[in-house]
Amino acid sequence: MAMVMNYSLHLYHLKLKRCADADYEYKYVILGGGVAAGYAAREFVKQGVKRGELAIISKEAVAPYERLTLSKEYLLPEKPARFPYFYVCVGRSGERQHPEWYIDKGIKLVLGTEIIQVDLASKALVSASGDVFRYQTLIIATGSTPVRLTNFGVQGTDAKNIFYLREIDDADMLVEAIQEKKNGKAVIVGGGYIGLEVSAALRINNLDVTIVYPEQWCMPRLFNAGIAAFYEGYYAYKGIRIFKGTDLVGFTADSNGDVKEVKLKDGRLLEADIVFVDVETRPLTSLFTGQVEEEIDGIKTDAFFRTSVPDVYAVGDVATFPVKLYNEMRRVEYVDHAYKSAEHVVKVIKANEKGKTIDEYDYIPYLHSQVFDLSWHFYGETIGEAVLFRNWNPACSLRKFGAYWIKEGKIVGAFLESGTLEENKTIAEVAWLQPAVDNLDFVIKELGRSSKAIYR
Missing domain, CATH: 3.30.390.30 (FAD/NAD-linked reductase, C-terminal dimerisation domain)
Known part of the structure; x- marks a missing residue:
């Protein structure tokens, strides 16, 4: 077995080293198909990009869309948001970039394609199907992913109808469960940004909703006790129960394997037909570990989003960059930064090609939410x-x-x-x-x- 694995690895390295073995070659590749990719594509068009120069490689099977819609309008029972309504760049009142937009602009959308190996030294990306994509300039825009409860030792996480939310497929499964469990009971694990939005959407769907989190108040990274008291009071006013200062230890399931109860650390049992989890997210950087300099769980960049590897840039959730206003390195997980960092890095790339310079990225943290x-x-x-x-x-x-x-x-x-x-x-x-x-x-x-x- 070891000999077979070593031989396969040898063949893989041979393929990377030989340029003739590349299946696809592009001047610019954006790895990741989220909002950053869509806004970067728009900026490339503004700055000038030739047909066939730019490719976006995405694991998802759809063109870049406004991801924050998934926890809001997408879940509503009346007039829910559906494509083509929320393709980027409607989040900043721009032109809606439906799939035909990319074709018209000569941009290649490589959808439903998972990259499993990266060799930055050879400027090559290898997909799960074995295709090799080569680039001259790479923009890493892989974003973040929710942390699963299995990482915390929670029991019974294999029960059905336990949901997380990152991609449209996740949202579709949640919508299906909402329709199947009409007037049922939902438990939200976590009092963060997405958890609060999803709990509001489920309540609007007439589900009996309970939120559970270990902190003393909701959204402790942003809210203080006074602000949190208003929102907790408002949610109670809307009929949502909140259990604070306790965590869950596991789930029970019925004979069909559907989640039945949520077991809390304080001994309480909460009935549940649907469980939604929002406890933590982590940037998707594992493909690049050991190849680029990292800091604060992200890929370290300068104020122009250049990484430690020439011709490789990182934007959005995965980038740890200098925040000029506070004179320190930070990693920011919010869509506003994804928009702006994507636009900025394209301006940097195109300016460098012309022998020009632009100002450093100057950013102030910004958050926004709508519920009820x-x-x-x-x-x-x-x-x-x-x-x-x-x-x-x-x-x-x-x-x-x-x-x-x-x-x-x-x-x-x-x-x-x-x-x-x-x-x-x-x-x-x-x-x-x-x-x-x-x-x-x-x-x-x-x-x-x-x-x-x-x-x-």
Whole structure:
């Protein structure tokens, strides 16, 4: 057996070393078919790309789409989002890039193709079917994937109707289960961004919904206790139960293998027809381990998204890059960064070809979510002292409220629920410019009146 494996490996390396063995060759290859790939393709078209120069290789069988739709409109019972509605680049009010768009622009979509081996030194990618793709310039845009509960030793995870969400196939299976388990019971494991959105969608589908998470409040990476109290109260107002400060230890299944109960660490048993899991995500970087420099679980890049390997770039969730505003290396898992980093790296590549330079990537963290009739925006950092302002009673018709984070006399983060377009622009400007605050009591008073920035 060892001799057979060594012989196969030898043949594989021979194929990589011989350029004539390449099945496909492109000037530019984007590995990954998510939002970053779609927005990078649009920027390539803007900057100028010849027919046949660019290929997008994706494990999914569909053209790049707005992935965040899967946890929102895709799950709704009435007028759910379906293709071609949410192909990129509608997330930034751009042209909808249906599959014919790529054909028209001369861009090759290599769909339903999993890359299982990468040799950056030889500039070659090998698919599960044995095809070899060569490139001159590679953009790594593989994104992140949910961590399965089996990694945490949870028992009974082989039961049916336990779901995660990354790709449209995952969403389709969840939609099918929602239709099969009408008026059933759903348990959401995890109080993060996606978990909260999916729990709202399931409640709109008239399921009995319970959320379970080990933290003391939901979304602890962003929310403080005050902000979380509003959303937890609002979810309770909508009929969703929340069990905080406890974790699950396993599942039970019925005679058909369908999930039946969720067993909690505190001994409680929760009936469940559907379980959705959102506990952690990890960047998909294993294909490149040992070939590129890594940092903070991602692929380390400079401010132009260049990796330690010439002609190889990384964007979106997988990139650990210098955030100029905070003067430190970070890895950002959110679609806004995927959009912007993808567009920026193409500008870098095309500028380099012309012997020109462009500015470094200058980014401020931004998050946004919509659930039920709520919509919040956040910019900046959640460090320092949080100052809450305006009304946050979940039962009140006026639900506009927000918070500023103040560190060392400056506002470094801003959050606003139910803001207008102009107000959301204002909090973005506040977080970006970090205005100084001389008197905290005065700020608290003024923020109770207005969401506008206070400059010294």
